[in-house]
Amino acid sequence: MYDLTGFQRDLLYVIAGLDEPHGLAIKDELEEYYEKEIHHGRLYPNLDTLVEKGLAEKGQLDRRTNYYSLTARGRREIEARRDWEAQYVDEVLETAEAN
Template identity: 55%
Template sequence: MSTTVADTDELGIAPELSAFQQRILAILAEEARYGLAIKRELEAYYDSEINHGRLYPNLDDLVEMGLVEKSELDKRTNEYALTENGHDAIAKQLSWVFSRFVTDDSRAQEIKDLVNAVQ
C-alpha cells in the first residue's frame, strides 16, 4: 500500500525522521536523559557502539526541529527531554504503522498483547 499526500500531511514531521532519530525520541519518551544515557540505550538496542559524532548531531537536529528540548544539567552535561511535538511525532508514526499492520482481528490482538506486556 502506498502513502498518499494526505497521509504524509497528517504525519507532520514524522516521515522526515531517520530510524535512528525515531529511536532517540522513543528513549526520551520514557524520561529525560543526558547524552551518555541516551548513547547507552542506543548501544543496547543496536548491539554496537554508537559514535558521539553520530549521536550529538542527531540530538541537535531534533532540538532544532522542536521535538527535543535541551537544558544544561551542569557546565559539562546537557539533559534532553521530549517535547509535546516530539510526543506527537511518535504517536503519529505509531498510528501510521498500526494502520498498516492491523489488517485483521488477529493482528489487532497482537498489538493489544504488546501494549499489555509493557504496562
C-alpha cells in the same frame, strides 16, 4: 516525523522512555538495542537535529551535562507515527494470532 532517519526516530523513542536522559544514557540505551557502539559524532549531531526541528528540548544539568526531553510536538509526532504503524502492524499481528 516522515523526514527523520530511523536513528533519529529511535532517539525520540528513547528520550520519550526515559526521564530527562543525558546524552550518555541515550547512547547506552541505543548501544544495547543496536548491539554496537554509537559514536559521539553520530549521536550529538542527531540530537541537535531533533532540537532544531522542535521535537526535543535540551536543558543543562550542570556545566558539562545536558539532558533531553520531548516537546509537545515531539509527543504528537510519536503518537501519529504509532497510529500510522498500527494500521499496518496490528492487522498483521491479529491475522497471525488468529492462525
